[in-house]
Amino acid sequence: MGDLKGKTALVTGSSRGIGRGIAQRLADDGALVAVHYGTNEKAAKETAESIAGAGGQAFTIGAELGVPGDAEALFAAFDAELAAHGAEPGLDILVNNAATRFSGRIDTATEEEFDRTIAVNVKAPFFIIQHGLRRIRDGGRIINISSAVTSTAHPSSIAYSVSKGGLDTLTLTLAKDLGERGITVNTIAPGWVETHVTAARTATPEGRAALAAYSVFNRIGRPADIADVAAFLASDDSRWITGQRIDVTGGSML
Template sequence: MGMGSLTGKTALVTGGSRGIGRAAAERLAKEGALVAVHYGRNEAAAEEVVKAIRAEGGAAFAVKAELGVHGDAETLWSEFDRQALDHGAAAGLDILVNNAGVAPRASIEETTREVFDEVFAVNVRAPFFLTQQGLKRLRDGGRIINVSSGTARIAVPDALAYSMTKGAVEILTRTLAQAVGSRGITVNAVSPGITDTDMTAGMLHGDPAGARMAADMSALGRVGQPGDVADVIAFLASDASRWVTGQVVDASGGSRL
């Protein structure tokens, strides 16, 4: 790859083995960043992303850590530190993309304590403590990008607990931006709508009516693709976004305006 806007930078994308996370990892690598592709369990999928990035002339490595369990942040950062040095990167980090999450579909009546605890552990507690420990590594002028969801703005009764976690992510984004601004670090969130990933495959590819409904939600009349969101993440990771912080950038194609 030639010189890109992120050449010389090191990035970590959680949940980088599929969907929006994969697209973000590949996009950041295309801009020249060394990308750590985090995964929880599917090593083959993460290695496939790494292979694809390297095939295009980029640099990447996979990092395993199951999120939502005790010691998850420590495990992830320990592995990141070791492998970053092995790949010739200077100690530290420039871009943190908190993308990993789980999205159970359950109404308030159907939500068990176990489901509630898991979705908050993975979607809120994990990025909170990953970021807390990541701040020791994040260089001044760095970027933190959190992946929220249109469900924090649009009421979706059968995803209530999930939607609550994304509201928490947006509060984290705004408040952390104020806390770390003196270091020149920006903190923003991107808020996708319905996006064509394996999480939405049943709706989009198994039900024509569902696919039409999803497309009709957008002012642009189509379903979002992972690359649509990844391009926004790449902007927020770049110097072009230097005067943007504490914001939630809607990347839903104008869903339910």
């Protein structure tokens, strides 16, 4: 605890699920956390309130991703809230977690769904990083949340898989580019995690058992399982790790 004291973090899509878990953990470790939401302001405020209730520091910022000018809008809100909270300008930890997912094989996926998936899952992180680099301090951390779908074949989620593959490549390339500034860039690839996204599939005992069976531990992942790895990558303990895709699937598909 306290390893991130004095640091500022921005976690996109942190109103619920994995993003909320990461925001809470980074705040537990001492960071001032910007809780970003696209549409669900209520859930974002609940995340910030839970952080404050645990003794941490957080504020919310709203910006729709996947639309023109999204990165500019995100950081305009971020800069304004930092100033309102009397915090020093700048950023130490950027977590690109926000994502959208359309199910469908290649013969049913529509152009609109594909474009939206790429816009939110690849284009938005690309330009958020571009604008963020004007604020990220030397020695900072960039953490991209990818997926197990980039290491195993999931034809029913092909557009999502393609987008996350692009994010993995972005991580690798940026790690080499930003090394001279001491900024590490890494990817976390979760498997099945118990969140609002998987709620429909875990509503029955049979559904829960099917998802749990993917892992060698025979359970579904929890947001904390992902958040703990994110906290490590955000800390100084990970200073010699960059350009890596960390599999955090509980040994799924071994």
